Amino acid sequence: MALGAAQQRQSDEASLIAGILAGDTQLYHDLIRPYERTVFMTALSVLKNEADAEEVTQEAFLKAFRSISTFRAESKFGTWLISIVLNEARARLRRQAIVPMQSIDDTSGEGTGISPALLRDWREIPQEAVELKQIREMLQEAVFNLPDIYRQVFLLRDVEELSVAETSVALEISISSVKVRLHRARLLLQKQLTPLLKKTYPNQRRRWTPWS
Amino acid sequence: MVIKCQHVWDYLSDYLDAELPDDIKVEVQRHLDHCEICSAILDSTRNIIVLTADRRVFELPAKFSERLHARLGMELGQYTNT
Numbered sequence: 001m002a003l004g005a006a007q008q009r010q011s012d013e014a015s016l017i018a019g020i021l022a023g024d025t026q027l028y029h030d031l032i033r034p035y036e037r038t039v040f041m042t043a044l045s046v047l048k049n050e051a052d053a054e055e056v057t058q059e060a061f062l063k064a065f066r067s068i069s070t071f072r073a074e075s076k077f078g079t080w081l082i083s084i085v086l087n088e089a090r091a092r093l094r095r096q097a098i099v100p101m102q103s104i105d106d107t108s109g110e111g112t113g114i115s116p117a118l119l120r121d122w123r124e125i126p127q128e129a130v131e132l133k134q135i136r137e138m139l140q141e142a143v144f145n146l147p148d149i150y151r152q153v154f155l156l157r158d159v160e161e162l163s164v165a166e167t168s169v170a171l172e173i174s175i176s177s178v179k180v181r182l183h184r185a186r187l188l189l190q191k192q193l194t195p196l197l198k199k200t201y202p203n204q205r206r207r208w209t210p211w212s
Numbered sequence: 213m214v215i216k217c218q219h220v221w222d223y224l225s226d227y228l229d230a231e232l233p234d235d236i237k238v239e240v241q242r243h244l245d246h247c248e249i250c251s252a253i254l255d256s257t258r259n260i261i262v263l264t265a266d267r268r269v270f271e272l273p274a275k276f277s278e279r280l281h282a283r284l285g286m287e288l289g290q291y292t293n294t
Contacts (some may be wrong), residue, residue, distance in 0.1 A: 007238065025288040029281055040272055050273050058283050065287065116221055122255040126253050130266045139269050159265050173218075183225035188266065190257040197260070 009034075013077050020068060028065055038160045039085045042170075045155040046089035048144050056092055060085035075169075080150055082170040084154075098186040114187040124203050134200060142192045146185055153178055154185035215239050220250045228258055 016031040032039075039060060039176065043053035064071075065083050071080055130133045141158075143151060152171060156162045157178070167178045220243050226232045233282055244251050263269070 028288055029284065032284075035276060037272055040276065041270060041281065044270070054273055054276060055280070061284060062287055065284070083253075092274075102215055113218065113222065116253045116257070117222075118249055119252045119256065122252040122259065124255065124259055125263060127262065127266055130263055130268045134262075136269050139264050143264060143270075154264075158261050159270060161265070179225065183222075186225055186261060187221070188255055189260050190253065193260050194256045 010076070014073060014181065017068060017071065017077075020065075025065075028068075031077075032061055032064075032081070035081050038078065038156075038162075039081050041155055041160050042082050042085045042152075043089045045152045046086065046093060046148070052092065053089070056088045057085060060088045063088065078167065079166055080167050083172075084169070100130055114189050117191045119198075120193060122194075125197055129201055130144050136195075138193065138196055142189050142196075144191070146188055150185035152189065153181040154189070157182050158186070162179065215243055217243075217247060217250055220244070222254065224257060226252060227254070228261070230268070 013031060016027045019027045020031065021127065036057075040053055040057045043056040047053050047056065060081065064081055071077065130139070143154065146154060153167060156167045156170060157164070164175055164178050168175045169176070173181075175186070218241055223232055227237065230233060230241065244254060261281050
């Protein structure tokens, strides 16, 4: 039977890494291509600024290249990259020290439940809505406004679609913390965005079904 | 067992991820069948996740990849030549 897609990928990566270690360093371009977006998004989740996130992404990929001989095959290459970029991004944040650092163990808000926005019916907003700049910015701002620990989990899980286990390894937090933080992030986004989206995107039924 | 709205909210994420144990899932579903508020909360949450996860919301900056590989190229070149 053929290897599963994930196993196939891991085995392809192992041979690319072996090639790089043997001196064919150009293979590194191919090795990292699938991870560019996730690594950038991880940096963005910490730094909340595209220019900084891009610089940190470049530095993280360079750092990963220089230390590729320390990569152990039993871990996932993608998760390894995420740990590197997280360290780089957090280090930059500490250097900037503009914003008071929120401890990564910060559990503020982890004790009590979050109440969602209450409503009686929800008219689905179609995905085409994100073609509007105003909607995109509204969504970005809501995510950036989340407390750090919730934003990082949300971006890795719901935006980059890492599994609970991968997120737990990458952020070095427990499986249950991943779940709790994701849950709170989603409820906070629902609370903040529901009224805004309703106001900005009203009556789209008329717009999308002109015959009714 | 009859569960309250607040309990349903606690289960929302696991419900969306299909990670609830069967017995709780049945209770949540039963509640959702007659509670329009919790149904609307579930629908809006799911909708917001789908919208936020759309690749157009968080995009790579223009020419991001070109700049990254150009910078890597300079570094990798040094290693190849030595």
